[in-house]
Amino acid sequence: MRTRIEFGTAGLRARMAAGWSCMNDLIVIQASQGLCQYVLKNVENAASRGVVIGHDHRHNSQRWAELTAAVFVHAGFKTYLHRGLGAHSAFQALQILCGIMITASHNAKDDNGYKVYWENAVQIIGPHDKGISASIKANLEPQTWMTEQLHSLCLDRTQEMKDAYFANLASLNRSRVLNGQSRVKFVNTSMHGVSDVFVSRAFESFGFPPYIPVVEQQQPDPDFPTVAFPNPEEKGALDLALRTADAHGANYVLSQDPDSDRFCAAEKGPNGQWTVFTGDQLGTLFAAQTLEHYKSAGKPLEKLAMIASTVSSKMLEAMAEKEGFKFAECLTGFKFIGNTALDLVKGGYEVPFSYEEAIGFMFGDRIRDKDGVSATVSFAELVVALTNQGKTVHSYLEEQYQRYGYFQTLNSYFVCKDPSTIDKIFERLPELSQIASLTITSVVDLTTGYDSTNPPTYKPSLPLSSGHMIQFRAKQKDDTKVVLTTRTSGTEPKIKYYVEANGVDPTAVHNVLTKVVQELGSTWMEAEKHHLGHP
Structure with missing residues (x-):
């Protein structure tokens, strides 16, 4: 057997389907076996220290959490299996060897994922990612598929983990009395995800009056029926929440993504217009x-x-x-x-x-x-x-x-499905010296390992990126500055860009930003020549 799914960005994430590059029962078992054998070989007392496994509400999430648990139980590990739906960070309270969360965060409904945390309760980085990937390839033959009577073999510390999470959350509370006296109305949407019960309890813990839920999006639903894409950043994703706020006279909208690890907010201005904060x-x-x-x-x-x-x-x-x-x-x-x-x-x-x-x-x-x-x-x-x-x-x-200067950003992406075209684009970029009449003052190429600001070695302080990534800094004579970063996506056929201009004059900053983005597409990326898609 062989697998083509990539393991390296803290775990796996892919479309749910049969095949070597998709999320399915076999891939989950193989990933679990590889992780299991890696920690057994590299960490003392791994099995007795144990592993904790949680899942969100997506299709197959519970089954894959149970299959993962079955692999570790079969290998003799102390295995903590979270009961019920878990918010992204709520399962990290135990002092265990590693944690696994079955979730695809804000991806589309057809995706799922396998996220791995190390003993420091942080997502894995090198060298563990490469070590686990190699271990997966060395342990492809399934050793168990059995999930019957699994729960009796796993430890249940779900409530303890939740209580520890909320105890930590309470330490962030600064003004409980003031919160309780407030008449501010908040509307909250969980975007068909798992966050409503967690945010509701957090509101109570902080002393806030209950928020107004977006009822249509309040309960977990793996099909995300009211949004085209379950990401609060996506255009139109907050429309239902904003309408709910208008109907209830609320000036603030709060939102979490489906696995509750991201947050977005909007404020209604005096003119009745909504600002969705970046x-x-x-x-x-x-x-x-x-x-x-x-x-x-x-x-x-x-x-x-x-x-x-x-x-x-x-x-x-x-x-x-x-x-x-x-x-x-x-x-x-x-x-x-x-x-x-x-x-x-x-x-x-x-x-x-x-x-x-x-x-x-x-x-x-x-x-x-x-x-x-x-x-x-x-x-x-x-x-x-x-x-x-x-x-x-x-x-x-x-x-x-x-106090600190006016900063404005504009982030987006180009779609390119041809890797050779992407290579050509990024090979050419470091040779350019101007953009929108701004002079390039520094180049940090995390693809090749070059930093123009760090002689004599010219080595960057940041580690190399797993894909293409270059950052440019530029400035105008009026001291308006621009930082432009472009990189390839690890999971999609996209060239992402992040452009920020800053200075003392908001109008000048906005104008420079607009020009840079225009020239980025037309001249730097040569979007028309390379037939690049753009949202």
Whole structure:
């Protein structure tokens, strides 16, 4: 037997179907056997330390969690099998060897996935990813398919894990009394996912009055019937929630993705128009909130650190430079953010908040992963505090722009299904010296391992990317600056781009951003020549 499905981005994620490159019973068993044998060979007392397994509500999720458990039970592992639907971060409380979550996050309904956490409760990175991949190929012959009487052979610590999760969440609560007195109305949608029961309990824990649910999307439904794509970032995904808020006179909409690890929010302005905040805007808001709490606690700023992925806004970097705390960046993905946080903690820093632009936010010092529930109540608490001061979230964001500079982002992608064309595009990019009349001031190529700002070795501080990835910085004479990052997707035939302009004049920033994006497609990517698709 042989498998072609890739294991490396903290696990597996693919369309559910028969075949070597899809998610199915055989692939799950093979992945589990490979992981099982890898930890047995590389970790002392692996079987007695155990493994915890959880799942979301997607088609086949429960079955594949049980098949995974069967493999580990068969190998003599102490196996904790989560009972019922689990929110993404709620199963990480046990001090075990590794964790497995069967979920495809915000992917389409036909997808599912297999996400792996190591003993530090962070998603796996190298060398474990390559080691597990090799172990899978060496252990392809199925050893067991049996799930009968499985639950009697697995340990049930579900309630304990949930209680530990909410105890940690309660430590983030800053103003319970003020929350209880608030008259702010919140509408929440779980996007047909698992988050409603978790967010409801979190609201109660933080002292908020109950939110108004989007009833049509409140209960888990693996077919996601009211949305074309179950991702709060997608255009139109929040339409039903916004209509619900209008009908109830609510000014704020909260949303989590199906497995509850991402968060999105919207605010209704005085003119009745809704603003859906981007991941970078939310990251800026949460960072400012975190900084205020840290200062008010009288803690030394030189011991504070925050992290953002390299494709996220550089506004957090600007905040750190002005305020005196440490900023760190890493590759995209919370497997990198979580491990970077742990390294900073070892170095004596406190890391209370980190984020990536794809609406992923990490709070506190216990869960080193993105978590939509903690982001939801943190945002609601920010709203209540600002309302009490006569402010809005939008006005608070403008205050940050006034203090640190105006930052605006525009992120999207091109579709290209020909790998050779993608190679040609990325080979050409480092040779370009201008874009939209801006001069390129630095190039960091994480495909080849080149950083123009780091002589004499010119080696980048970040590790190489598994695919193509190049970041350019450019500036105009008026000191308006641009950061342009483009990379290939690990799961889709896309060339993604992230463009951010910043300066003191919002109009100038917007104009530069628009020109850069236009020229990126027409001149840099040569979209027409290469027949690239664009949303």
